[in-house]
Amino acid sequence: MATWRSSAVLVLLQILSLHLQIKAVQFDPDSIRSLADSLDQNLESYVVQASGYGRVRELYNENAGDFTYATVEGLDLVNTMSQGITTVLNKKMHALQESVKWAEELAVNYTWNNNLKIDDVDYVAAKTINESDGDYKYNPQFKQKVNFNTSSVHIPVEIYEGDINILNGLEWSNRLDEQWRRNKENDSDLLWQYFGSQEGIMRNYPASKWRGTGIDLYDVRRRPWYTQGASSPKDMLIMVDTSGSTHGQALALMQHAVKSILETLGDNDFVNVAQFSKEAKLVGCFDNFVQANYRNKEVLADYVQQLQANEMAHYTTGLTFAFEQFLKLDNATAMDDNGQSANCNRIIMFLTDGGTEMPTEVFEKYNWPEKKIRIFTYAIGPTANPVAAVKWIACSNRGYFARIPAMGAIRSTVQVLVSM
Numbered sequence: 001m002a003t004w005r006s007s008a009v010l011v012l013l014q015i016l017s018l019h020l021q022i023k024a025v026q027f028d029p030d031s032i033r034s035l036a037d038s039l040d041q042n043l044e045s046y047v048v049q050a051s052g053y054g055r056v057r058e059l060y061n062e063n064a065g066d067f068t069y070a071t072v073e074g075l076d077l078v079n080t081m082s083q084g085i086t087t088v089l090n091k092k093m094h095a096l097q098e099s100v101k102w103a104e105e106l107a108v109n110y111t112w113n114n115n116l117k118i119d120d121v122d123y124v125a126a127k128t129i130n131e132s133d134g135d136y137k138y139n140p141q142f143k144q145k146v147n148f149n150t151s152s153v154h155i156p157v158e159i160y161e162g163d164i165n166i167l168n169g170l171e172w173s174n175r176l177d178e179q180w181r182r183n184k185e186n187d188s189d190l191l192w193q194y195f196g197s198q199e200g201i202m203r204n205y206p207a208s209k210w211r212g213t214g215i216d217l218y219d220v221r222r223r224p225w226y227t228q229g230a231s232s233p234k235d236m237l238i239m240v241d242t243s244g245s246t247h248g249q250a251l252a253l254m255q256h257a258v259k260s261i262l263e264t265l266g267d268n269d270f271v272n273v274a275q276f277s278k279e280a281k282l283v284g285c286f287d288n289f290v291q292a293n294y295r296n297k298e299v300l301a302d303y304v305q306q307l308q309a310n311e312m313a314h315y316t317t318g319l320t321f322a323f324e325q326f327l328k329l330d331n332a333t334a335m336d337d338n339g340q341s342a343n344c345n346r347i348i349m350f351l352t353d354g355g356t357e358m359p360t361e362v363f364e365k366y367n368w369p370e371k372k373i374r375i376f377t378y379a380i381g382p383t384a385n386p387v388a389a390v391k392w393i394a395c396s397n398r399g400y401f402a403r404i405p406a407m408g409a410i411r412s413t414v415q416v417l418v419s420m
Contacts, residue, residue: 088189095183095190102179103195110172118162121170125161126152126210136207141191144208148184151177151193152207156200156219158411169201180205196220198230219411224266233268233342235289235329236261237322240304241352243277243313250353250381251309253404257380259301260414261349265292270342272325273300276318277311282325289329289340315357315393322348323366326373346373350393354385358392367397375399378413382406 048054129136129152136145153170155161173195180193184205195203202220212218220226238261240254258273265271270289274282284303290296329341367373375397379387382405394401402413 091187092190095187095193098183099176099179099193099195103173103176106172106175110168112168113171114164116164116167116171118167121167121174123170123174124150124152124207126154126204126208127216129207129209131209136209139206141189142206142208144211146206146208148181148206150207151180151203151205152210154202154204154210154218154220156411157216159200163199165199166201169197169199173197173201173203176203177205194220194225196223196226196230222263227264228266228268232344234265234270234345234347235326235342236265236269236271236292236347236349237289237325238262238271238273238349239280239318239322239351240273240275240283240307241277241313241318241355242275242307242309243311243353244309245313245385246353246381247309250383251307253380253407253410254351255304255307256407257351257378257404257410257414258304260410262292262297262301264414265297267291267293268342270340271297271300273304274318274321274325275307276321277309277313278317279311280318280321283307288332289325291340313352313355313357315352315355315389316359316362319348319350319359319362319393320366322350323362323373347399348373348375348397350375350377350390351380352378352390353381353383354379354387354390356386356389358389363396371398373397377401378404380404 124147131145133147135147135149137147138144139146155166159166161167176195183193184190193205195201198221200219200221210216221230238258240258242251246254262271269292271292272282272286272289273284274280283306284300286296286300326346332340375394376399377390377394379385379390379401380403387401387403391401393399404410404413
């Protein structure tokens with residue numbers, strides 16, 4: 001210990017001396033040494049406390065005659081650890097499988113009720129939980145107060161809790177608590193158990209107070225564990241209409257919509273973004289599809305914010321460019337087995353403020369009759385531009401069409417389409 005202690009003092013002295021020399025400041029060597037000694041003592045105290053060094057030494061002195069030495073077989077040690085980890089993971093997998101089986105049974109056997117009212121449904125809203133209630137007790141496993149008698153529910157702020165779809169979802173999923181309690185009884189180490197629905201309901205067990213700060217923008221359908229489980233991996237190209245007619249509110253809505261689309265993607269997906277008007281091009285520095293990880297999505301979102309509107313929109317130009325990007329992806333993947341591709345579903349997200357062009361020849365050349373690439377179209381903005389062609393593009397290529405007239409419609413509309 002004396003060796004690293006002396007080194008620490010020496011290093012600190014050198015660093016401080018260099019720093020102060022660079023600034024041309026006079027310093028007192030005794031003050032620096034005092035500071036180094038203080039750091040030395042603090043480091044020693046921390047190492048002793050964190051490592052248990054002192055207690056190990058005491059035990060050795062007290063039981064020096066009782067120690068025995070044995071050769072450790074590395075393979076045996078690894079096998080033992082592997083068996084232990086396998087046992088733990090198997091218990092978690094069993095709990096998950098039982099929950100899925102039970103949820104499917106509840107959903108299949110549930111009778112839809114069009115007459116449900118919000119007062120007819122019994123559920124615990126996570127945001128309104130009062131932790132002073134006697135049922136909520138601090139649990140060291142969860143590091144907060146929880147209630148094992150029930151689950152709690154979070155619903156996105158923009159969704160009306162009295163919607164008939166929400167009410168029926170709450171009603172049938174209420175009995176998930178039964179299986180979750182059984183899982184906890186079978187595995188006392190089990191922590192949070194979750195359920196997320198396409199309508200936006202998140203139910204978690206045990207019940208706990210929602211602790212989000214600021215404006216509540218949480219939506220379970222945007223969480224990686226939900227998106228990766230709810231949809232297959234995909235290669236997605238987002239096409240943004242930047243023609244002059246989108247200047248202002250329409251382009252701002254498109255930029256926000258692109259960010260929302262990117263948020264729905266997970267690490268199993270690959271994505272890129274392109275703009276089109278008279279010509280088409282990729283928006284940023286990525287010349288091919290990239291993994292939809294956090295960094296790449298942030299980079300793409302930043303580039304999208306810099307888009308400007310000009311020229312006239314040419315759907316033929318934009319869609320030809322889009323299909324060529326997928327051909328380019330095929331060539332790259334053929335040359336590299338680890339190419340940047342999900343090698344599963346392929347999607348074009350087509351964002352425009354409306355138009356009348358029907359690029360039939362493009363689809364005949366690249367996508368019909370197989371329709372391997374699905375096209376989802378969005379008519380964005382409050383203006384009454386023609387959308388019949390935009391709707392036809394989606395319907396003719398196994399896709400869906402939606403309108404986004406204002407900012408408030410983006411989250412829910414985007415979520416429904418990308419989960420198709």
